[in-house]
Amino acid sequence: MSQVYDNDLFEAFANASDNIYVYVTDVETDVTRWSRRAVDYFDLGSEYLRGVKDMWPQFIHPEDRQIYLDDISAVFDGRSANHNCQYRVRNRHGEFVWVECRGSIIYDNSGMPKVFAGIMTRLDNPNKYDSLTHLLSGYEFFRHPIAEAGTLMLVGVDRLRVINSQHGVLFGNRVILYLAEALAQYARGAVLFRYWGDDFLVYGPGILPQQMMTIFRNVYRLCSIAEKDGGPVNFTVSAGIVSCERNAPHAELVSRAEMTLTYAKEQSAAHVAVYSPELETLQSRKNRISEALIRSIRDDFRGFSLVFQPIMSGQGERMVGCEALLRWAPGDERIGACYPNEFIPILEENGGIREVGRYVMREAIRHAAAWQTAYPGLRLSFNVSYLQLEDPDFVPSIAAEIKWYHIDPACIVVELTESVFASDTVLVKQAFEYLKQHGIGIALDDFGRGNSSFWMLHQFPVDYVKLDQAFVRGLTDSGSGIDDAIVQSTVLLCRAIGSRAVAEGVETPELRSRICGFGFDGLQGYLFSRPVPVEALEAFLAAHWRARS
């Protein structure tokens, strides 16, 4: 005979709600089946238990036990039709929670009790504990007294979204559990809350920020690999730490911890940061800029414009091309001036770089088209960030734009930094080959700033190599011969592989005369012109353009 409780009906009731527990007893065998949630919450050990009549009262608060026993015996004696009473029962955390327990007996044809079935409803806050990790929920943090000065840490899994999409949500849950277990192991004496998603709050009364840092480092070390059928998967965690006074307001602590965590994820190689007011100033400027950038993009790129910096021939006597550089007027006086070195990384982070990058590309090529009749052969370069190459349509759209204007593709140069090539992904390779095939110029920007420059050139033979400004500047102090040697060998290397070498950051006449001796193919720098708006560039062009003979 199939058991009375092993059927779809049981499953349906068992899963009806988070704060309802279902039980069904086969009276003849005295075996009771409990729903999975009940097993977890009361730590029953198994879904199937024999002799529950004697066992269950042990879970009930001593003061309420008699009420329960009286009520249940009235049902089994036939004095009462239904079991219905409220009492306190101990959960897996050792706490007593109020429940309402209802049940009734089903009799067989001969009038003998066959099944006793019912449900138990939790009367406390059902969301007190998180059902995945069994830790206190985030909501509980706000009710937890900050009774003692100490430290609060917000810690989360890095890029869980990516883990979820690559390995599935169930695996993502496993990663969250790894972190919860590591925290339980190392953060002794602290109170743990599953704050939100993969973020945990760790409140350590009497714990100093430095001690919390040590806890984090241990957790970090433990949380690096999760086992999956296909083999181990690596992941990392990050944390923001904030010290707290006694009775500090919860909301303020959490918002500081969140800000610090964001900072740690983005800026800290160690994946951890401790809150300070300076950090808050930095972060809030960043947030403000990020929001203003998004507004500008939505508002048809309002505030964005291009300026152009001339690129001169190797001796600096005539103009051969120019580089388009992005400018942005935030239109928010609290932000003030904001230059690419500050806003480009923010655009890369908030995803805006894709749209802005297209804007730069279209505008740059539009100007190049306008100049080509009067100044045939004038080259125009613009900068492309790695993230733009992740968009499979971007590179083809450069070729399409060039075709639309009937420009010689060799006059358009895409400047990519070394970090792009260093990532050496399939995407970069494809983009590189596409540009080559279509005859579009490629420049390796900031050459020498990374640590694999020569290897990079070997892998990706580019048309232009732009030596990083730091080396050019280094030439002014004639003390060390190192910079001379680097500059000299770069030029020789470029010549050997058929690339043209361009020096950036030529600021003074002295530098110019020194650098001319090295045999560069192009020079760029404030000495000739700062980056200027299009009208000024055209004036400069009229004065310094001489077609190549």
Ligand code: C2E
């Ligand atoms: P970059 O591509 O290396 O551009 C050269 C930077 O050096 C420009 O700064 C330019 O104004 C500056 N510069 C030129 N000559 C001199 C000089 O003689 N002395 C000194 N001290 N500086 C000089 P800018 O315009 O502030 O741009 C900074 C960086 O921002 C660029 O470095 C580039 O990496 C990025 N960037 C600018 N525009 C764009 C863009 O449209 N897209 C992308 N993805 N990045 C851009």
Ligand code: CA
């Ligand atoms: Ca550049």
Ligand code: CA
């Ligand atoms: Ca550069």
